[in-house]
Amino acid sequence: MANTILGTTLICQVAIVVRDVEKATRRFAELLKVPEPTIIMANDDGSDTVTYRGESTQGRVRLSFFNLENTVLEFIEPTEDPSTWKEFLETNGPGVHHIAFKAKDRMMETAAKLEEFGFPLIQNGDKYAYVDSVDDLGVIIELLDID
Amino acid sequence: MANTILGTTLICQVAIVVRDVEKATRRFAELLKVPEPTIIMANDDGSDTVTYRGESTQGRVRLSFFNLENTVLEFIEPTEDPSTWKEFLETNGPGVHHIAFKAKDRMMETAAKLEEFGFPLIQNGDKYAYVDSVDDLGVIIELLDID
Numbered sequence: 318m319a320n321t322i323l324g325t326t327l328i329c330q331v332a333i334v335v336r337d338v339e340k341a342t343r344r345f346a347e348l349l350k351v352p353e354p355t356i357i358m359a360n361d362d363g364s365d366t367v368t369y370r371g372e373s374t375q376g377r378v379r380l381s382f383f384n385l386e387n388t389v390l391e392f393i394e395p396t397e398d399p400s401t402w403k404e405f406l407e408t409n410g411p412g413v414h415h416i417a418f419k420a421k422d423r424m425m426e427t428a429a430k431l432e433e434f435g436f437p438l439i440q441n442g443d444k445y446a447y448v449d450s451v452d453d454l455g456v457i458i459e460l461l462d463i464d
Numbered sequence: 465m466a467n468t469i470l471g472t473t474l475i476c477q478v479a480i481v482v483r484d485v486e487k488a489t490r491r492f493a494e495l496l497k498v499p500e501p502t503i504i505m506a507n508d509d510g511s512d513t514v515t516y517r518g519e520s521t522q523g524r525v526r527l528s529f530f531n532l533e534n535t536v537l538e539f540i541e542p543t544e545d546p547s548t549w550k551e552f553l554e555t556n557g558p559g560v561h562h563i564a565f566k567a568k569d570r571m572m573e574t575a576a577k578l579e580e581f582g583f584p585l586i587q588n589g590d591k592y593a594y595v596d597s598v599d600d601l602g603v604i605i606e607l608l609d610i611d
Contacts, residue, residue, distance in 0.1 A: 455539070
């Protein structure tokens with residue numbers, strides 16, 4: 318795996334775009350009988366530098382995270398800010414937006430290799446990048462600059 | 465977790481409906497630098513008893529499976545047989561169809577509990593069952609009668 322573009326096959330997050338993150342979070346917590354995780358508004362302070370399809374955007378988004386046995390399940394409710402999440406919801410309706418792989422300290426380098434492979438960059442912040450692998454794989458790949 | 469409907473939080477499969485399972489399989493194998501898994505036609509012999517939205521169907525489907533570090537990624541190409549996979553592709557286009565949880569020896573009992581919870585049965589074979597959790601969670605849940 319070290320010799321591959323991704324360098325890993327561990328899917329560290331499965332992320333679902335929904336219309337109502339409160340409802341999704343409440344219902345999934347009920348199903349698992351776990352406390353509801355806090356819903357956060359990512360980039361509310363605008364400190365992250367977000368680029369979506371070549372244009373600057375604040376890219377605020379409402380998120381919750383469930384730590385499952387083997388991965389993290391994430392719910393995403395887009396805001397009105399232009400973003401891949403909003404585009405996905407408007408185009409597809411609710412559904413799994415992406416699967417994520419860790420690319421610590423090599424996120425944009427990995428995204429560049431994926432672009433050569435045929436998966437162009439859609440959006441990135443300081444710690445995440447999405448590439449368009451939908452035509453081939455049916456799902457967006459996210460790279461995360463985290464351990 | 466033992467005291468919950470699912471009895472687990474381990475997502476054992478992430479399954480993506482695509483138009484072209486050969487292409488998805490080839491490209492994902494290239495990306496991971498692994499041999500291409502064999503593509504199988506499930507239920508080609510009609511030995512599985514499949515019910516889709518209350519009606520009998522052969523439910524043939526073309527599948528490939530990638531064993532990743534922490535889960536299995538599955539590609540699904542529907543056939544012309546009526547099925548949840550065909551319905552999904554026609555309604556949503558390519559995308560993640562379901563996330564799967566193991567429910568060995570308690571699959572239909574678990575599906576019945578999920579129905580009470582608000583997630584009605586969509587389709588089942590002898591060893592798999594899908595419930596409609598899309599309104600709440602944005603994704604279908606699959607139960608598998610496997611170890």
